[in-house]
Amino acid sequence: MGARSGAPRGSEPASAVTAGTAPVLEVEDLRVRLRTPRGPADVVNGLSYTVGPGETVAVVGESGSGKSVSVLALLGLLPARVATVTGRAVLQGEDLLTMKPERLRQVRGPGAGMVFQDPMTSLNPVLTVGRQLVEGIRAHGDVSKEAARSRAADLLGEVGLPDPKGALDRYPHELSGGMRQRVVIAIALSNSPALLIADEATTALDVTVQAQIIDLIENLQADRGTGVIWITHDLGVVAGIADRVLVMYGGRCVEDGTVDDVLERPAHPYTRGLLGALPDLARPAVDGVVPDLATVPGTPPAPTDLPEGCVFWPRCPVRGDARCEHEQPPLVQIQGLDRHFGPSGLPHRAATWCTEPTSDTGLPASGTGSTALGGDR
Amino acid sequence: MSSDVLVSVRGLEVHFPVRGEGIRKKGAGVLRAVDGVDLDILRGETLGLVGESGCGKSTLGNAVLRLIPSTGGSVHFAGTDVTSVGGKGLRELRRRAGMVFQDPFASLDPRRTVAQTVSEPLEVHGLRSGRRERAARVGELLELVGLDPAVAGRYPHEFSGGQRQRVGIARALAGEPDFLVCDEAIASLDVSVQAQVLNLLRRLQKQLGLTLLFISHDLSAVRHISDRIAVMYLGRIVEIGPASAVGSDPQMPYTQALLSAVPLPHPALERERKRIVLRGDVPSPSAVPSGCRFRTRCPYVFEPCDDVDPALQPAGAAGQQAACHLHGVVGTPVERTPEGVTAEP
Structure with a gap:
């Protein structure tokens, strides 16, 4: 969809890779232990990596490898009652893991946006697309309702939704899976985050729609210099989008390197x-x-x-x-x-x-x- | 009908009535899930059926086995008309044609042991009389799918996803069928487990001389396991042919786009590749476009596409068929360039 859909993929050289600039995110010895009925579970065991501006780091692994938990932990999205998170995760100079909850709330929008796997469950079914976008925009900036709404329409246009103004008043169930995932991406991007985390963002989509979404994220990334963490089990997707790859198994990183080296x-x-x-x-x-x-x-x-x-x-x-x-x-x-x-x-x-x-x-x-x-x- | 054909599908239609939205509209719509499918499945082959969600591939699989009724056309299985058979004939069909379902978590009864699940078809079809014979047969079947016969007394929750799928396959094989429909049988499994199940299906197919209809959205997996591939779009088969031909030299623009969108695990190759990104979404099967049903998204669309619904016709050198006007209304190929295409050969 949209004007940019025809652009060949990978036309931008993977050059922005940590070229002298400070990393957007620096994770050091991240560990997550969960309390479960079967005893403590060491889900993430000492993960260290960096994400540079404009760089895409793919985290690959099968179910249970700890790849999703590792990013939920970064953004403080694991319930504190059951999860113990240690290590350091420095996003633009601030450690996310020691941050006060209020500060973390502020950081989540403009610092890091997240796109989840299932656009069906990550959108609120009883609120219009517009309200969900406006909520995110106004939470992080002193913006009038009208200004937020027009910004929301701009965002929907940017992610390639046809008739963005009209889409504001529609409910998630009125949109197709690909369109919903575009809305989720628009929400994640609404505060121009330095880091975008995509957790199996295209797994639920058909391959032709997946190609559209990957194109979209790559183009937005090239425009804005966003660092991306792409979590997936699909090595094919990794080959197409990643600069660097981190392979997880049993909560550990077992291999990392450039996408060419690892694959x-x-x-x-x-x-x-x-x-x-x-x-x-x-x-x-x-x-x-x-x-x-x-x-x-x-x-x-x-x-x-x-x-x-x-x-x-x-x-x-x-x-x-x-x-x-x-x-x-x-x-x-x-x-x-x-x-x-x-x-x-x-x-x-x-x-x-x-x-x-x-x-x-x-x-x-x-x-x-x-x-x-x-x-x- | 040639004797090599095990399943013969002719003009099959599965239409569902659609209720209108709101109170004003009276339910006048029809959802064309399967809309005129002609298909022959040859004895001993694996036919892969690919398509995106909503294209009707699962409905087609279900209708072929008469798990749902069809609204038009016919399905013949080894000479019997599946759509009208009843009584003993239907029971025999159920024995000879089995199904492996997508979700190994939902398709096994959580309150029955593996032995109970796998031996039920034996009882129903009277294949083994006596408890001991049935137990022995269950053991054989479990071994056949690579499970330890000692696990027969366990319940589904004690197994991993891959093991459950093996149990589902053992159940499908219990009736000693000729034909299996595998509907997204590997979709919910992890990569390494997917490979185990794909290898198992291939081995069983050879060992038992099975005929498989392998339904999946995953073109790589379909290419791997199939002898022939059929591509479905909006309720219709739009291309069919030998797996190597469809997988490497597709003739229908939709197959070309689908294939180009499959990500390959080779970074250098991925950087070189030109991806055909289709416009928009698949139209709703309750509002199928006139003429060629792919024309609203086709990069090659030209004059006849608007009005004339193309039939499958020979295309390409490798023996496949495509439903596309680019291959000529009467079989003369048309020079192809995206967007501005002329009708002159």
Whole structure:
């Protein structure tokens, strides 16, 4: 929809990446523990990353990996009764985790906006689109109702809703899923946040609508220099939008690096497993036969019962190092193997005792690998 | 009808009456969920059916198995008319054609053990007499889908999503069917578990000689598992052909857009790719456009599209068919350029 929909994706070079400017968000050793009936659950275990202006960081993982909880914790959206959050999360110079609730409320609009997965449940069904937008705008600025309303209409136009003025008076159920998600994005952007968090923002949408929404966010990001955290389980989406990727498993970051390094030269057995398990249109049949998908055996660990040692070892196809079962591997720069050392020269880290050359299929070569990890950052 | 055809669908329609909005409008609308589908499913093949939400793919799957009544056209399963069969014939159809549902959380009875769930079809169809024979068969079926027969006494909540889906597959296989409809059978599963279930379905299909109708919105998964792919848009099949052809050289503009919108996990490739972003939303199936139903969003729209509803016709070199005027009203291809297209060949 709208004028910008025809623009080819990725036409902007991924250059704005932390080029000397101060990061929008700096997360350091974030930990979240939840009280559950089955005992304490360590959902996020020491997560550190930064998001630069105009940069998109993708957080990837399967259900239960802690990816959503980690961002809910940043914005203070977890119930304090059950959640204990520690670490530091500095947004534009202020630590979100030690902030007073009133200050946090102020920060949420202009500091960070959030787009949730399901536009059906994240909009209020009994309020018009206009009221929900105006509420957000007036909460963060001394704006008259009329001015807020005209700003709301502008925003709806910007996100590509046809007839933005008319849309103000419509209820969420009158809009399609894609249109609703545009409204949610308009609300998230209404205070020009420095950081936009999209939590599975396109998962509930059809691929053609997903393409429209991704286009939209990329264009808005290019215009405004917004930093984006994109949480998803879809590695295809990641390839198209991310500058950097962080792979989560069992509440830990098991691999991070540039999108090319992580997807084309994955170092962690879990990342390789995920990529191998993906049906891939770009790798079609060999002699008319589509090979079986590689699978990761077993299921992810429960956060109430994380394994000792490496979180992934019980499912790991290449485990074999004596330390796997007892010692947690640190997240360190991958060295010693040229194929792992990305042409970008940017950090590419993995937390594993067992890393080995990637075969051309992106799957681990057979046999247990010798450790190629060395040094620290 | 060729003997190779197991399921033959002709002019199938599933229309639902729509009530008007407010008190003034009297319910005069019709929602055309499935609107004239012709389809042959060959014995032993996996036919993938893709389309976006609301295109009617699930309704088509349900109507083929007569889980919902159709309002027009016919479905023949191994020679029997599915739409009119009753009594013993219907029971036999239920045995020979099974369904694997999307949500493994909702499609299993939470108060019945796995053994009870999987053995019910055995009892209903009288396939194994005696409790011991049934228990043994349940064990076999669980093993077939990669579960430990020892779990037979457990309840659904004790299983993960992927394991539940395996139970659902075991239940569908209990009647020793020839034909399975898998309706978004992997949609609610995590990537690594999806791969396990896809591999399982492929193995079972080969091992048991099953015919599969694999319904999904995920083109990559459909491409992976299918021999042929049918693409559905607004209640109609708009392209059909060998999976490799539809997946790499689509002939219908809608399939082209759909394919170009599928994100690929290759960053370099993604940066190069031109994405065809379609205008607007899918029209409502209660107000299907005249002529070609894709014309309101088609980048190639030209003269005949407004009035003439295109039928499936040969398109491309690889043997697929597309319902599109670009391939000529009588089969002569038309020079294609987006927006300003001329009718001259």
